[in-house]
Ligand SMILES: CSCCC(=O)C(=O)COP(=O)(O)O
């Protein structure tokens with residue numbers, strides 16, 4: 593059983609590989625965006641609503657529809673988590689979530705635990721000391737809100753009301769840099785760093801969060817990259833939020 597040094601007042605959650613399978617992002621979300629992009633380029637290349645995303649691309653990759661499509665395909669193939677791609681992906685996923693074609697598959701422990709933390713507090717004794725839940729993902733904040741607004745959880749599939757903060761690589765910074773977590777800490781200056789608990793599948797992110805003073809555990813889920821002995825020796829590992 594993973595143990596904590598201090599009871600958290602804020603839980604900061606990664607998304608891919610932590611609350612949902614990596615396969616949903618890699619095998620559903622990314623292909624969906626790639627399949628939607630050609631017709632969006634054809635239809636909206638000069639529309640104001642799309643120009644916002646197009647103009648965020650480096651000029652050489654936004655010179656034509658073909659150039660932008662080729663660049664996006666390359667970035668996705670290499671899983672480059674660059675902000676302008678993440679923003680465009682969020683735009684492309686919007687219609688899929690709205691139509692019901694996309695629904696975020698949460699691991700079974702996630703929604704009940706988020707409900708418990710935010711309604712009853714850490715150990716479920718209530719007493720008014722509820723826990724805040726915030727998100728930090730490479731996915732853009734709009735994409736995060738689409739994800740948590742359309743989950744497969746029941747009875748409430750829209751978990752956005754339970755989430756009090758949204759951070760991505762634009763408003764916080766790269767996830768493997770401690771400075772990004774320090775920036776996130778500044779959003780709640782009254783909460784000491786060690787009363788934050790960051791949960792992620794990525795050991796480099798966990799290390800960066802700990803360098804910033806947060807508590808942080810590695811989350812091991814089916815389909816995640818295998819953890820090395822060194823990772824297990826260096827970091828606490830949980831397989832479910834129910835272990836916390
Ligand atoms: C659910 S928003 C889309 C997720 C995404 O694009 C991504 O790269 C997730 O990476 P994470 O930092 O959440 O592991």
Ligand SMILES: [Mg+2]
Nearest residue numbers: 606608609793
């Ligand atoms: Mg992740």
